[in-house]
Amino acid sequence: MIDIIGLSFGYKEQMVLNDISFEAKPGEITAIIGANGIGKSTLLKNVCGLLEGDGTIKICGKPLREYRPSELSSQVSYLSQDTVSHALLTVFEIVLLGRIERLSQRISDEDIQAVDAVLHRLGIESFAFRYIGELSGGQRQLVFIAQALIRNPQVLVMDEPTSNLDLNYQFQIMELIKKLTVTEGLTTLITLHQLELAARFAEKIIVLDGGRVYGSGTPSEVLTRAMLREVYRMDVEIVNSAGAIHIVPICRHVS
Ligand SMILES: Nc1ncnc2c1ncn2[C@@H]1O[C@H](COP(=O)(O)OP(=O)(O)OP(=O)(O)O)[C@@H](O)[C@H]1O
Numbered sequence: 198m199i200d201i202i203g204l205s206f207g208y209k210e211q212m213v214l215n216d217i218s219f220e221a222k223p224g225e226i227t228a229i230i231g232a233n234g235i236g237k238s239t240l241l242k243n244v245c246g247l248l249e250g251d252g253t254i255k256i257c258g259k260p261l262r263e264y265r266p267s268e269l270s271s272q273v274s275y276l277s278q279d280t281v282s283h284a285l286l287t288v289f290e291i292v293l294l295g296r297i298e299r300l301s302q303r304i305s306d307e308d309i310q311a312v313d314a315v316l317h318r319l320g321i322e323s324f325a326f327r328y329i330g331e332l333s334g335g336q337r338q339l340v341f342i343a344q345a346l347i348r349n350p351q352v353l354v355m356d357e358p359t360s361n362l363d364l365n366y367q368f369q370i371m372e373l374i375k376k377l378t379v380t381e382g383l384t385t386l387i388t389l390h391q392l393e394l395a396a397r398f399a400e401k402i403i404v405l406d407g408g409r410v411y412g413s414g415t416p417s418e419v420l421t422r423a424m425l426r427e428v429y430r431m432d433v434e435i436v437n438s439a440g441a442i443h444i445v446p447i448c449r450h451v452s
Contacts, residue, residue: 198223198257199244199352199384206236206243206250213239214250215408221401223351226378226385228395231405232429237388238278240405241354244386245275256352274350276341278357278388288324288332288340292316295344315343318373334361342370346377353378355387359394367391371398396420396442404428416442426450 199221206214213236221227229237242248246261246269254261256272264272274295284291292312293304316322321339329337338361345353358374359367375398378385389395395402396416404411404419406428412419420442425433430450436443 198255199227199386200253200255200258201240201244202253202255204240204243204250204252204254206239206248208239213408214243217252217405217410219403219410219413221384221386223382223384224379225400226375226387226398227401227403228399229386229388229403229405230390230392230395231411235405236408237405238356241275241356241386241388245269245273245354247275271348272350273352273354274345274348276345276353276355276358278360284329286329287326288316288321288329289326291329291340292343292347295347311347315347318346319343320369335363335366338362339366339370346373349381351383353383353385353387355385357388357390359389359391367394374398392420392444393442396444420444 201220202218204214204217205212217240229240231237239248243250244254246264256264256269261269289312292315293308296308296311297304313322316325319339319342321336321343324332324336324340329340332340338358342358345355353374355374359370362370371394374385374387377383399416401413402416402419403413404424411428412424417437420435422433422435425431425444432447432450434445434447436445
């Protein structure tokens, strides 16, 4: 469970988040959407304790400020938007790092089996001994998703997990995140630019605009023509077909 109560945050003089409140529940995907530069990543970084604003954030009922760093990192897995890495490490080593809390920790057979299992689950076992810097952007993204999943966290925080992936992998990864969220009761908070993916996979969508929560609710409550017009400056048709929401752009809304 994540509770955000009256969170405000700014970088130097630029205020980015202003009195944000919402909750994300276990067993559900909560998606944060909004225009570029509106503060989605900043919000996630506050939830993971990488940035600290005013207000209160509770993870599993306990205020973030009361967590020790090691305790927080075992509860919360964070996939950053920036997965560029030129480290001279193999895919296997990068994923293994997700399991290791201290560099001096001994690597057990169980750690090695866990890496094998997660690489297999994501269908990237053939990359295991390639250097991370030799992979494409999408392949690297899958490796960092594997690193986030291997920790068995209570809370999964992912910044645009599907941004570099092809259509098939977008669905495969979202289906996997959904399955883990439901079967393991994870509280999953993700940012997404693909609104149709948010509609299909998230139980709840939070729309950020102007530093505030513009709206929140189920996909059909939130993804409206009025919201798309005000927040994204787009005129669209919303089509419900075979249980899925489709957003058909008509034109840019200029005013
Ligand atoms: N380290 C930083 N220092 C100063 N300003 C920053 C920093 N990081 C982000 N910003 C600014 O804060 C605002 C919000 O950025 P953020 O990355 O949270 O937006 P976002 O909604 O995640 O954007 P996108 O959808 O493009 O990824 C932007 O105006 C950005 O320029």
